[in-house]
Structure formats: structure tokens, C-alpha cells
Ligand code: ADP
């Protein structure tokens with residue numbers, strides 16, 4: 310069964326989409342079966358995976374609103390080694406169209422159950438707000454990967470997001486948890502970066518990934534070629550960082566599974 314990870318932060322420009330695409334490609338390179346779900350009407354994860362958002366007939370919008378089967382809409386990323394459930398501006402309408410529907414926040418969760426056996430990881434790229442689309446992503450997820458830039462107001466935004474995650478977990482009665490906290494656009498020469506990093510470790514301990522994603526121009530260039538960074542410049546620091554992150558994600562999962570299999574001892 311797939312582990313579903315939502316990549317979220319209500320702030321834009323923090324590297325959610327870059328992380329979604331490159332983590333998908335890196336997990337795929339490690340022989341994992343991966344589906345990347347684009348939940349942002351901007352369709353950046355779709356385009357950055359090499360799927361033309363203008364050329365698709367149906368998208369995640371049809372999955373959410375018309376219950377179209379996921380496997381009929383999914384496309385293969387031309388060079389990424391993973392599948393994409395694409396999005397485009399049609400998705401903007403979903404929020405309004407879902408308004409009167411019962412269990413509207415569970416639409417994505419229900420839809421993804423159909424393909425859970427086909428993948429090891431389902432990554433969901435969230436839009437930069439806490440709207441109905443993000444709510445659907447969070448409800449569908451087993452864990453949330455928070456992408457964040459180590460800057461001054463980042464921690465404030467983070468506590469809002471963490472309380473939202475906790476509230477959602479309680480309200481839908483699902484064990485939603487923080488999968489990990491990823492520091493993106495990382496610049497160690499900036500002293501603020503180190504301060505924020507230290508605070509993150511203080512608050513979240515081991516949830517903070519050891520891997521940091523440096524500011525790297527290759528990561529910014531690759532999407533315009535419709536490629537994950539590892540297929541654009543595999544020696545780039547950005548591509549290597551996301552390979553390291555994929556290793557960490559897999560090791561955490563293995564550890565979790567081992568722990569859940571350990572016999573419970575009394576006294
Ligand atoms: P979000 O999805 O959170 O809005 P994006 O992943 O789209 O953020 O990133 C915002 C912008 O910053 C994009 O132009 C992207 O190419 C660029 N970017 C993201 N991460 C990096 C990085 N580590 N180094 C350089 N540029 C980056």
C-alpha cells in the first residue's frame with residue numbers, strides 16, 4: 310500500500326513544487342513506484358514533470374468533481390520514471406463546485422484508494438493556501454512534508470500549519486502526522502538561517518530532515534525543460550540533495566515499519 314505524503318506550506322515560493330517533482334524523481338530512481346498528484350491550479354508540478362497542462366483533456370479536477378477514475382487520468386512523466394495526476398486552471402473551479410457536496414474534504418482520499426496498491430509513494434503537491442484543495446490533500450495524506458525557508462517569519466507560519474494539521478487529524482479522526490520538515494533554499498552563510506535551524510531542531514527534533522536543499526540555479530532552470538533536476542544536471546547540488554532526501558524518506562519509512570512490527574512487551 311502506498312504511503313501518501315502531502316507537501317505543504319500555506320506560503321508560496323518555499324519550494325513545495327520543486328520538492329514534489331524532485332523527490333518523486335529521486336524515489337523513482339531508487340526503484341520506488343511513485344505517483345505525483347498536482348493539487349495546485351497553477352499546474353507547475355505538471356509542467357515541471359514534462360506534462361503539458363494545456364494539452365490534457367482531463368485532470369485532477371475531474372477526479373475531485375466528477376469522480377473520474379485516477380488511473381484513467383494519470384500520465385507518465387516523459388523522463389521522470391513516475392506517474393503524474395495532472396492539474397491546470399480547471400482546478401480553480403473545483404472549490405466552488407465541491408461546496409454543496411457531502412464529504413467534500415474526502416474526495417481525493419477516496420479517489421486515491423483505488424490506486425494505493427499500484428504505488429509505494431503518492432506525493433501530493435499542495436497550493437500555497439489552506440483552502441479546500443489543501444484540505445483534500447491533508448485528509449488524503451498519511452503524513453505531511455513541510456517545505457520551508459529558514460527566514461524570520463517562517464516559524465510563525467509553521468505553528469499555524471502545525472495546528473491546522475493537528476486539527477484536521479482530530480476532526481476526520483485520522484492519524485495525520487508530520488512526515489518531516491525540509492529546509493529549502495538553504496543558505497548557510499546567512500546567520501538567520503542558522504538561528505531558525507536551531508529553533509526548528511529545538512521544537513521538532515528528529516522530524517527535521519538532515520538533508521537541506523541548497524539554493525541552486527539548476528533546480529530553478531530544470532522545470533522550464535520539463536525535467537526533474539537529476540535529468541537536467543545530475544551532478545548539480547540540487548539534484549544530489551533530493552536524492553539524499555529520498556534516501557532519508559525511505560529509511561524513516563523502514564524504521565517506522567520495523568517499530569510497528571515489534572512485539573508489544575508487557576512490564
Ligand atoms: P512553491 O511550490 O512553494 O510555491 P516552488 O517550488 O515553485 O515553490 O519554488 C519557487 C521558485 O523558487 C521557483 O521559481 C523555483 O524554481 C525556485 N526554487 C525552488 N527551490 C529552489 C532552490 N533550492 N534553489 C533555487 N531555486 C529554487
Ligand code: MG
Pocket residue numbers: 325326327349353435436437
Ligand atoms: Mg507550488
